[in-house]
Amino acid sequence: MTAEPHLSETALVEEATKKSGLVWVSGPGAAPETRALWHVWVDGAAHLLGDGPGEQPLPAGLGDGATAVVTVRSKDKGGRLLAWTARVTALEPHGEAWETAVAELKGKRLNAPDAETMTDRWARECRVLRLDPVSADTRPPEGSLAAPPLPTEATTRRPVPDALPRLLFRRRKRDS
Known part of the structure; x- marks a missing residue:
């Protein structure tokens, strides 16, 4: 791993993560839990929604100030394309960054049972996390x-x- 991503690495992380429908996120710890998660890319970072009723479970220990490893798959072959380390920030419900991320997440959320009121439910019951590439x-x-x-x-x-x-x-x- 490099200390700071170069411009070409930053562009590769952004492009690959934007194009991948799922990323594998490993939480912190000696034996990190890894989960495949849907996400959106907004303002230079991946954003995740989860840990609420009917939403995707996030890896254990993934919270504000934590470090996570994000593995991105190749869209055409499905194999690992690259991995990047992220600094995790929990977004405060109804804050400016939260509203921006939730607007994008809402467009990507499939089969929501409460499409009209899901953002209110997310604010009450879920977590929105920002993963900044490090x-x-x-x-x-x-x-x-x-x-x-x-x-x-x-x-x-x-x-x-x-x-x-x-x-x-x-x-x-019989049918024949």
């Missing part, structure tokens, strides 16, 4: 960056019933 690492990664998926209640825990293929095959045969 340094960039444009070198290719060493080794695999694969990680096991995080635990979720959405995981199927039972095998497919033995009779299911026969039922599907029989139904398809």
Whole structure:
């Protein structure tokens, strides 16, 4: 990692992050939690929304004054393009920076159940974080960056019933 990103690195961080729909953000700590998060790029920084009901969970320990590592994927190949270190700032609800970021976040938020009042809900129940680039690492990664998926209640825990293929095959045969 370089101490200060050069102009070309800053431009690369901005362009790659803007084009990527998701970024992987690692929180601080000895064993950082990494999550794929949607974001927007506003005023030279990535902005995240989360930790509220129905919104994306943010990595543990990610808060005001923390340092995070942001990994950006290549839009065409899906692999790691670059990683950059960010200084995290929590934005105060209804402040000027918060309003600017939320205006962009609102346009990117898909399938919101309360589209008309979601910004009020965000101010009450969610956090908006600004991730300012501090340094960039444009070198290719060493080794695999694969990680096991995080635990979720959405995981199927039972095998497919033995009779299911026969039922599907029989139904398809009758329909012909």
